Amino acid sequence: MSRFKLGLIGAGKIVRDQHLPALRQTPALQLAATADPYASLDGVPGFHDMDAMLDAHPDIEAVSICTPSALRFETARAALLRGRHVLLEKPPGATLSEVEALTELARHQRVSLFAAWHSRFAPGVARAKAWLANRRIDRVHIEWKEDVRVWHPGQAWIWQPGGMGVFDPGINALSIATAILPAPFFLRHARLWVPENVQAPIAAKLDFVDTQGGAIAADFDFRQTGAQTWDIHVESDGHSLSLTQGGCRLAIDGEMVLGEKEQEYRGLYRHFAELIETERSEVDIAPLRHVADAFLYGYREMTEAFIE
Template identity: 45%
Template sequence: MVLQRDIGLVGCGEITRTQHGPFLLGPANDTGLRLVATADPRQGLGTGLRHYPDHCAMLDGEPALAAVSIASPTGTHFGVARDALLAGRHVLLEKPPTTTLAELEELAAIATKQGRVLVTSYHARHNEAVERLRERLAGRLPPRRIAIEWREDFHRWHAGQTWPWRAGGLGVFDPGINALSILCHVLPGLPFHVQRARFRVPPGAETPAFVDMRLTWQGGDGQAVFEWRRGGEDVWDISIDSVDQDGRTEALLLRGVRTLLVDGAAVVTGGEDAEYAGVYRAFHDALERNESSISTQEMRLVEDATAAAEVERTMDAI
């Protein structure tokens, strides 16, 4: 029997309306997490749930709330998560989890002190193709070469939004951190280093719309390119040159996060979008274990790239 726990959602923007809400309120929700309330200063989900103008009002008004899922703009995550943990609630953080690594480490310390569960969620990890890639790389020597290409139409995913361009919004790292999360997931424990980085920042913005970074590790190097642009198809590709246990080189390509090619042949193709089902099932499992699941390497790489970056101010708006 699955233990029932009441959960509240903070932030009712696009990602909540298309992903968090539909799973939690839908028939596929087998986690025991029961969505009872939302908090957002502008809008609710329009589903008859109790709604509050901010997270503090929700925490005060829902004494039985066991957990809080935070899907508001990134710059708000730290304050909301801190308040929720101090109020005795477990916390799930949408990506990027915080604006800095120090904030994430502070939240981890608060969760430990409060005896609460904190989970950093990276939805792109929850795909069959990603898991099959992780299994294929397990036990091998570090890959020789990695190339990441992550390009999105900004207006397709963030129409009318300005927060990604402000300090703390992280710019194109908002989607790009998905690629970093996959990399850290399929090659756990491999210490990546940022050797150089180049940023392009649009007029009036404080964060980059384009990032080109060189990664190195023992035995190999790689390149990651993240781009927000206007128009065009989304590109979410990670290619890895790896050597199997027989000494044979394999070209592995994760295409669009749901297709895995090995030497050009499809091993996993397509499949349903089950990313947020995976997010909430992983959160449920962490709650059952009473154990936090916090990944910090992604934020470290973002900070290392920012520190190393050569910044170019462009004249072209996105």
């Protein structure tokens, strides 16, 4: 496989925690520079914006866009117009229309576009998908609860329109569910709890049904303290499957069959390199569509103000 030079757009918490360690373990990609007006990485050339980065490093072939979702469209569009391959952190855009426009532009430019649902690369997801492939689903319970103060400290953008609130982590659960469940599913009821001083929900309960009548319930909450919960439990034909710890642990009929450490972003970047090498794009908007449906169809209930 060829080695491609890559630029990171954004140098914030998610980049430092996840992207940078994964890139160090991905021989097919070489981090050449970053673009962020407020932050930089030690030992890596840093620039105020992407255009300055690409002007200084014309050999950069791909960019990974890790800005808040409301800023991604213009950045991704500019990168595609300059002939660069693009990885979009999740969610791939603030709206479905934006992502569809980028997909068409990438096709026209003949470069790769990757909507990078990192949770799909958790160790247990592929095996869960294979086990469920030919089964009828009876019930699914998704519980995705974490502490926003731990994962998004001081990040006011997450509470603004486009920031998605609790759907920022919740979309990770939906990205796994849309990958592993064998039949499409559709929203039937949604309840969103929105703090009185922000624009995005802090908790949500969603009820879906699939095309075979299977019931899928999701419970998202940004107010969890102590142990964090990222679990999906599936009942099918008298059997059970549980993906826990965000997909790192897999149990079938109560027996643990897989328990590994998180390695999502390493798999994600390896896949991006493969897409570039084979001149392909991969843009699945199903998880974002489910979030859009929740905002469109959900009942909103005001709750107490969020104070960090």
